[in-house]
Amino acid sequence: MAKNADTPAMLNQDFRKWVKHWTGKGIGQVALSANISHSRAYAATAESNLVPRDLLLQIVRAAVPKSKSADDQDAWVRHWTKEWEQRWERIEASSRNEKHPLEPVEPVDTAGELVDTATESPLLPDTRHRPVARLPRAVAITALGPITDPIVREITAEHVYVAPEPIPVGYHNRSPISVYIDLHSASCLPEHREALSQFLAVRVRRTLADSNPDRAAIATPREGNLLIGSRVAEICGLPFLIVRTKRAPRFGFPVEGTFTEGTEAIIVDDLVMGTLTRYVAEILRHVGVTTRRCVSIFERTDSVAREQLDSIGVTLDSAYRIDDDLL
Template sequence: MALEPDDSPAALNRDLRIWVKNWTGKGIGQVALGANISNSRAYAATANTNLVPRDLLLAIVRAAVPITYDSEQRTDWIRQWSREWERRWERAEATTRGERPRDLQPDPAIQQIAEPPARPNRAVRLDPRLAMPALDRITDVTVRAITSEYVFVTQDPLLVGYHKRSPITVYIDLHSASCSSHHRESLAQFLARRVRRKLGGLDPDRTVIATAREGNILVGNRVAELCGVPFLMVRTTSRPPRFGYAVERTFGDEIDVAINNGVEAIIVDDIVMGSLNSKVAKLLRVHEGIATRNCFSIFERADLSVQDRLADADLVLDSAFTIDDDLVADLKRRAEG
């Protein structure tokens, strides 16, 4: 469905609203434009036959960039579409002065603004009744039941990750699951049993459990409590509030974490799917001088080849279950009906 070539301000406003809807899945009044521009201003400015202000037009374009794009993709996308919409604005502005627009041929990109790939790529929650049969590899009945409630599937791949982003179409959201105190306790108990089974009783004077701030700190903290050892939270992306100090913990009775004390950190998370835990290990070693070797998780994204990244960081992963290409394909088929 191509839009009519029309250089009037009314046509520009109409096409801009359609373009925003196609790229974001939202109406133009629902797209966040920044702290200094209200959403209602964008709606009002494009709901009539007046020419939308140029600065507002460019702010709307910047706000419509797909959230899944990385920094380089965002920059290229904004540059391309800002240029296209400025050209369209200049033609519309010329008509308000009664002048003949210099460029009478509509830009091909603008002509196709109502076409895919501008369709919204929404993530939908898979019905637990459909997810359960695909998750039969999860031998723990409780973990399997919790997982089945938090499976999300997208039509097209979305980029995820804090340091090295990877495209995925299936996501198991145990962060949300952990907002339930009951689920959080079940997941933490499961992980604590695995830690104790492999490492035995942990010495609170020689061992800490660490989780990335961007990981599942709700579960990680509870695992530390169950194992009777201190807990460290490690910020891997956001600017640490205490003068660049990335490792945070309680103060008072905490252990001395100097390198000559031989303290070891055990990394715990719900799902290992990228380079996040490798970054945690590096920060613990650099900032605290803590030896970091073991990493425990409920799931491993084998489809993302995380073992190679962990090996590069000299980490040994103990994961209970794997998410591989076959499981991803099975869950996607079930979501598609």
């Protein structure tokens, strides 16, 4: 696979050739075995459009040579998933930078005077044209009436942010939302971290009822709430795994932590949305960890998280289902 190809068009062309090489079939025929229509597969890899990451990886898995043994098939999928995913990330980052080049930000201090940009981070968000504000606690408490646990509701009410118009949010497939619940910031306070972790640990213990506790582990995406995930693992007395769905520093190996063959990981996070959790489940399975369940406090119903997990046999247990309309 070419390493210097850095455009979506070249990726699409090479990917179609690669599928043909390994399967002897067109990409549309291979896509059908992954429950992807002919037309969608061809449209997604046409001309200069960057093929969606999840579709790319679904077709990679569908193209595995059936003549190989089960172990060899797993190794083949891991190898080519890594190859195509890394190339996709390079091209996506390059395309994003071309469309949205970084501009100098002039951060303002609390006195309203300009701060010396030479000493500030160049990655500060520019919200001057789309102001984001924290919702007043009294308003949030009322809106969060459906949240039946009083402690979760109180903590959440302190960390609800709203935008005047939808803003794309997400690590892989970005979903436009107007209301954001920031339990990462809430978890930075020890008492809030403990309360939220204890709440989740109760649900995890319930999930563990039909599992072998000697083989169980807790897994949380690197981009997720590691503070809560690690504390839940500690409360439940289970090993903790960190799963990187983007760059993995340890020679590209995506799972950090200790596990053995036969380990079953329960994915734990504060909020599930988009395709992030699905990538976590697929990565765990590629390295030999069984994954059937995900436990979270919140689930965004206006994303495709539940459908994405259902499609790969992962059950999502979310305490509360939310969307922009809630607030």
